[in-house]
Amino acid sequence: MTRYPVHVEAHRDEQLSRWLWLVKWLLLIPHVVILAFLWLGLIVATLVAYLAVLFTGRYPAGLRAYNLGVLRWSWRVGYYGYYALGTDRYPPFTLAEVPDYPARLAVEESAPPPRWLPLVAWLFAIPHGLLLGALAGAGTHHYDDTSVTARPVSFVSLVLLVVVVSLLFTGRYPQGLYDLLVGIARWNFRVAAYLTLLTTVYPPFRLDQGEHEPGEAADPAG
Secondary structure, three states: OOOOOEEEEEOOOOOOOOOHHHOHHHHOHHHHHHHHHHHHHHHHHHHHHHHHHHHHOOOOHHHHHHHHHHHHHHHHHHHHOOOOOOOOOOOOOOOOOOOOOOEEEEEOOOOOOOOOHHHHHHHHOHHHHHHHHHHHOOEEEEOOOOOEEEEOOOHHHHHHHHHHHHHHHHOOOOHHHHHHHHHHHHHHHHHHHHHOOOOOOOOOOOOOOOOOOOOOOOOOOO
């Protein structure tokens, strides 16, 4: 299986708190506020990068480093929080790589994006967006003018519900559900990296579950 150039890695804590997930939303408020501004910056930086690639064929190094940093920060926060609940170690406030943090994201260096890619990358990503939206989004379905079926929670939310109930009452995190949540997060970040032109390799339509990328041996040191 070909290894994708966006590496989304994780290492789950051996022992997770039974109750900390109840207050992580509160603890994460500072990160959420900062990330809201960082993601606004990412949108602007990506638009500027699109124009730079389109007209010069180059992706400015500073914009690339910023966008990669925002994705790294987002993955650390999501892994601590409600993407995976995989660690109780509070995420650091930094765009830089933190090698010893349990959640890591890296992108292999590649050739500059082709000049035409900014014109169609968003279009190519639509099928991924629809599939990921079906996994992570709640919604309503209209069958006719009078009949509406509501789906108040997403598939991911249901999985997390099973996880937190298991943690609360047994202190255990079901391995299969953990692998699934990490796989969904990995798919999300691959698409995000493609949309921001950090990689020009089209994301695969597959759910690579588990802590390590396919074809990579586990790190004995974590």
